[in-house]
Amino acid sequence: MNITLEQAEAVIAAAKLKATEIDTKMDICVVDAGSNLVAFARMDGAWIGSIDISFKKAKTAAWFTMDTATLTPLVKPDAPLFNIEHSNGGLITFPGGVIIKNAEGTVIGAIGVSGSSVENDHIVAEAGAKVIA
Template identity: 40%
Template sequence: MTVSLSEAVAQQIIERARSQAQAQGFAVCVGVVDEAGLLRGFLRMDDAVPGAIDVSIKKARTAALFRTDSLELGAEAQPGGAIYTLEATNGGLISFGGGIVLRDDQGKAAGAVGVAGATVEADQAIALHAAGRE
């Protein structure tokens, strides 16, 4: 069975991230991708740095393609790690905090959200909030 991420759900996730970032005083970019890592929704908040656009989408793609939060993958993607150089695959990935897997009611990966533009710790917290996993 194919799990899909509706437009409405993608927009709700983006709004939760936007609201949380704004409350913390951050301007971020938020990317939501489907289970195949294809962009489903995106927001660049006013004053978010341009470099965060690509980073937010790559964090989301990383989580979706490997069905694992980007922070978890990062632990093994360090020099000497089992998946070192993973970031060089799939058109470029990101293996630090801010990419969170989105799951349906049955626990299947439905996609992912990626947040970039704040600190790595804040990106991670905002993405977890957006995914409803805080």
């Protein structure tokens, strides 16, 4: 089961709405359960450097079927997964990557958001992910 383009576009639309509501400019990426890109949007004026970060947040979430925020405490210098970011051509392990589940609870993809504080990035990613299911 993979997210469809129509679903991914609904996720991005909801994320853009939330981003505008909290006065931010975001790069928003949606991947399927296989971590392959489905849809992307860079809001006008959003950072160029956040294109790749939004990709890596979405892929990291899809690769481990968990939000990147769940990984954050596990990658600190004293934690077990310290420097896991060196794998897979580069992970991003701070908040902003959120898994997308369907109504049955199956992971069908992930959204990655970058462009503001990690708190805002996570809020916008959550707003996108929750339009599914």
